[in-house]
């Protein structure tokens with residue numbers, strides 16, 4: 205099972221960014237966590253983070269025919285990006301959406317997720333554990 209994990213804008217600022225919401229662990233900690241979870245389930249993962257919408261779209265397009273599943277935390281693009289939605293639809297790769305925080309319990313502008321329109325499942329508010337759960341679900 206080959207999995208592409210995509211993380212959107214400002215997630216590279218984990219540890220510094222709003223620690224009361226996102227915690228004190230860093231982005232490097234998240235990468236280590238994801239690699240460990242992948243090993244646990246015998247999956248192969250590539251992790252990519254970008255602050256640019258187009259780079260995320262290109263990564264999704266390049267995954268066509270190469271990966272079995274996508275895990276995406278599109279961060280702020282979750283709430284705005286038809287381009288990312290269309291890219292996931294285009295490649296038709298099983299996709300799980302993850303958010304560290306519970307977007308439904310936050311500001312109303314975070315309640316709309318374009319990614320949810322195509323994702324098999326959305327995991328919110330579980331912190332790093334959400335990525336492990338997404339890997340587990342893709343490996344089932």
Ligand code: DQA
Pocket residue numbers: 213214215277278279280281282302303304305306307314
């Ligand atoms: C986030 C939630 C988004 O609303 C926000 O813009 C983020 C992170 C999360 O993981 O909780 O950047 O996707």
